[in-house]
Amino acid sequence: MFVILDTNHYREMLLGTPLGDGLTARMQEREADVFTSIVTVQEITQGWTSEINRRKSGRDQIKAYAQFENAIHDFADITILPFDQEAAEEFHRLEKLRIRIGTMDLKIAAIASSHDALLLSRNLVDFQQVPGLRVENWLD
Numbered sequence: 001m002f003v004i005l006d007t008n009h010y011r012e013m014l015l016g017t018p019l020g021d022g023l024t025a026r027m028q029e030r031e032a033d034v035f036t037s038i039v040t041v042q043e044i045t046q047g048w049t050s051e052i053n054r055r056k057s058g059r060d061q062i063k064a065y066a067q068f069e070n071a072i073h074d075f076a077d078i079t080i081l082p083f084d085q086e087a088a089e090e091f092h093r094l095e096k097l098r099i100r101i102g103t104m105d106l107k108i109a110a111i112a113s114s115h116d117a118l119l120l121s122r123n124l125v126d127f128q129q130v131p132g133l134r135v136e137n138w139l140d
Contacts, residue, residue: 001032004112006121007043035079037111086114101126
């Protein structure tokens with residue numbers, strides 16, 4: 001089974017939450033080949049950068065920088081799927097359908113569709129609008 005983790009699923013694993021631990025166990029039970037997308041990496045990186053910038057300089061930033069550093073190290077442990085030519089073509093095809101979801105989500109959907117993968121996301125309402133996309137929520 002080929003699965004791609006959306007940002008919300010990947011983040012739970014990254015933070016080592018009980019939900020993330022349950023997700024990991026479920027993926028092992030299903031013998032899933034687990035990937036994420038470069039778009040998810042972008043979103044997580046932007047999230048940590050925003051968190052660091054919101055905090056005052058110095059001591060208030062130490063924990064945020066440490067968590068950001070851990071996230072970067074964790075990226076080495078998962079295969080990151082690119083937004084390549086095939087995904088870009090799928091993205092443009094989906095754009096023409098005028099699906100009402102955000103650009104980043106549409107890019108993630110395009111990557112998942114171009115690999116015929118199961119996308120794991122909490123955002124079922126948006127992703128279920130994408131024709132042919134297989135999406136499930138394994139956190140709730």
